Amino acid sequence: EAGVVQSPRYKIIEKKQPVAFWCNPISGHNTLYWYLQNLGQGPELLIRYENEEAVDDSQLPKDRFSAERLKGVDSTLKIQPAELGDSAVYLCASSKGQGDSGANVLTFGAGSRLTVL
């Protein structure tokens, strides 16, 4: 079974430029997450999708960040314009959601490392 696929793995841009990250979740996983991880810190949730619907985007800086999940499968996270402080790793994760047992496990992709100069 293929895991969560993210691209690009690395991106270097100048500040004020736009950037986009793509995520392909595990087949059959209805829930998709975008997390931000700064150096030396744990992942922080940006947005969670249930199928096509963004059910929690309270932590997404909407002035410059946007996300979409077309047809409830792939997702794109965009930053426009990028700022120096956006340098971080952007992690995508997916899960089946709450099953009968109520248990839920996130499977992460390898991440997209963004450097803003």
Next chain:
Amino acid sequence: DQQVKQNSPSLSVQEGRISILNCDYTNSMFDYFLWYKKYPAEGPTFLISISSIKDKNEDGRFTVFLNKSAKHLSLHIVPSQPGDSAVYFCAASASYGQNFVFGPGTRLSVLP
């Protein structure tokens, strides 16, 4: 305000000995907890979970203990191996796995 804390940024253990990684949380609504391991340049990998109806869950060399009254959980790795050297994250969720809140991580070094 950090809801999930891992107060030890790093830990060094001799190969073959026990590694104990600790995690504290402040939100009494958390009822489901996960541990992840992360190698450099890779995404976090799921290790083990525990729900609030249990106080212990075991999977091979990994055991997680939950003390709800103290809002504390710990991950025990026995015996520790050099390949266990990684950053370990504790994550917590309310309602059995909606949004997960992660701790800052503990870097484990297992010395040969």
